[in-house]
Amino acid sequence: MAIPISNRQARRIFLERQGLSRPPNRMLGKDGLCALIHDLGFVQVDSIATVERAHHQILFSRNQTYRPEHLTALLEKDRALFEHWTHDASIIPSAFFPCWKHRFTRREGHIRENWRKWQGEGFDRAFEETYERIRETGPVMARDVKAEDHKSGGWWNWHPSKTALEFLWHTGKLAISARENFQKVYDLAERVIPSEHFSAEVDHDAFIDWACRGALTRLGFATHGEIAAFFDLVTPQEAKAWVERHRDELEEVSLETVDGKPRASCALAESLPTLLDPPEPPARIRTLSPFDPLIRDRNRTERLFGFVYRIEIFVPEPKREYGYYVFPLLEGDRLVGRIDMKADRKTGVLAVRRLWWEPGVKASSGRMERLEAELSRIAKFAGVEKVEYGEGWTG
DSSP, X not given: OOEEEOHHXXXXXXXXXXXXXXXXXXXXXXXXXXXXXXXXXXXXXXXXXXXSOHHHHHHHHHOTXXXXXXXXXXXXXXXXXXXXXXXXXXEEEGGGHHHHHHHHHHHHHHHHHHHHHHHOTTTTHHHHHHHHHHHHHOOBOHHHHXXXXXXXXXXGGTSOTTHHHHHHHHTTSEEEEEEETTEEEEEEGGGTSOHHHHSOOOOHHHHHHHHHXXXXXXXXXXXXXXXXXXXXXXXXXXXXXXXXXXXXXXXXXXXXXXTSOEEEEEEEGGGHHHHTSOOOOOOSEEEOOTTOTTSSSHHHHHHHHOOOOOOOTTSOGGGOSSOSSEEEEEETTEEXXXXXXXXXXXXXXXXXXXXXXXXXXXXXXXXXXXXXXXXXXXXXXHTOSEEEEEEEOOO
């Protein structure tokens, strides 16, 4: 018989697994940051800096002692982390690189065939030329290679400048060595990934087990579809087969969704005692990045929290329900609202344009005080001096 898990219990389990139940004031440091990213599995990277870039805000939401320079050091000096693809561009522990080799192999033929249809036969000679050039002369940026080859009448005249570099990166031959003004600097993967991780091999069965077990650990409870979607390394069919093979290690659980309906899932039996006694998350209000892993699976977010969220960046302004880049608000174990704000570093202001509370959530004086305290923390983190409220602020 499936073990029942209440909706509140389920929310708290997921919050704990996503690092949002830890003390937000406890000193993190560089080692603690590396451990946090390992526990999360990955952190999505995004260039939009309406307040701060997504990866920085994801980490700051979990610990306000987070320092971006520690992340840079882990990526570019210590090489404890690397950048690659999950469902999107992400920062990943370098220890996971051997498993990503399976992704490279799986995707190479598919990508190469698609781009052959796009550019025609012979296009991939440029990939070999680009690889050899980097091997001989060192790291490059897309804009540098484009500028030089354009002058010489090279292949960059007929091919988009980033294609060769992106292909070689997606297939694991290149890695991102650093970023300059958020632009990627590419180098040979073996010069970026630590040798013990670059040379290590994981066989197919161990790879499937690692990907599925790691996903379920970080989700707490999941269906085989949710397991497959977490790292986006295995197919739903492979995840389903893994669940069937490991029934003796799994427990069936029945999740209470926000509307009271049960949802069948599974959990690792060995972690169940701890899983079923999740800690109470901090009561403070926190603003989440639109790319926060807590809300990445929009369907899961709706089932557990009753919170419907869509990014409206590409929605024409007259058709937007909320705004261009709106941040969810987490209070304790509930998603209670959303806020439209922007850090204007020229004027030193965090401009709060509008605030929306979820139905049934009251703008009590205590809640408004907690939100204002959070906005002060965000302003400091974003490097601005004060918070200013627009007409849409209801506090």
